[in-house]
């Protein structure tokens with residue numbers, strides 16, 4: 001935390017931290033599986049991009065940040081879990097405009113909460129609901145301003161579902177509240193929305209694209225409607241913690257036969273092989 005290793009219980013932020021007052025900050029979540037960070041380079045590249053877009057100075061070099069992340073994992077003895085890191089514009093007297101002088105504030109922590117993508121959810125699939133996308137016009141920046149995402153996720157939870165896929169005002173799916181949304185079309189191609197300011201360019205989305213190119217599975221980047229989602233042959237979602245997770249029900253509609261389909265099951269296996277492989281940086285160089 002801001003250059004020091006401190007116990008989790010005493011780590012706290014200032015009342016005038018701009019992350020706390022204005023959600024003026026960015027974050028990343030990096031999965032750790034069997035002692036290794038998955039797609040760490042891609043996550044740090046996207047972090048750099050988010051900081052650039054918001055004109056927040058990186059508080060340390062990418063190399064130093066990499067060392068800090070490894071040290072936090074080591075000190076917490078995390079074998080499988082994740083790293084959370086957040087950088088805000090820093091502490092300054094409250095004023096909407098950027099402070100002239102403020103040191104960016106950084107927090108990195110790790111815990112052993114395992115990713116769903118390597119466990120039961122990947123084998124059995126999850127349910128999702130659809131909900132209107134109520135977010136702002138720069139969803140490509142990974143900011144801590146997640147209130148609309150929290151509201152969508154809560155709606156899902158209350159419906160007994162795992163995730164909410166959000167749709168725009170034209171009825172096209174943007175993405176999940178904390179995941180990217182995918183369907184498999186009748187020809188077995190993977191379909192997902194192209195990147196724009198409307199969605200976050202998921203690092204897992206990018207590593208999946210690299211991995212399936214090697215496996216000869218085709219990806220089509222185009223928007224798809226709620227209707228198309230409901231009638232899709234298969235549906236799945238991706239995120240750092242979900243990796244590729246099958247979706248077996250959307251709203252009241254059962255997808256396929258209610259069990260993970262063959263294409264998605266293959267993706268689950270591709271990810272399992274990937275995280276156990278020597279190169280866990282398939283997304284590197286693809287973010288920007």
Ligand code: PMP
Pocket residue numbers: 029149175176177178179180200201202203204205238239240241
């Ligand atoms: N979209 C949103 C809105 C998210 O919060 C996340 C998770 N960070 C994703 C997509 C998936 O991104 P990633 O694969 O990098 O975890």
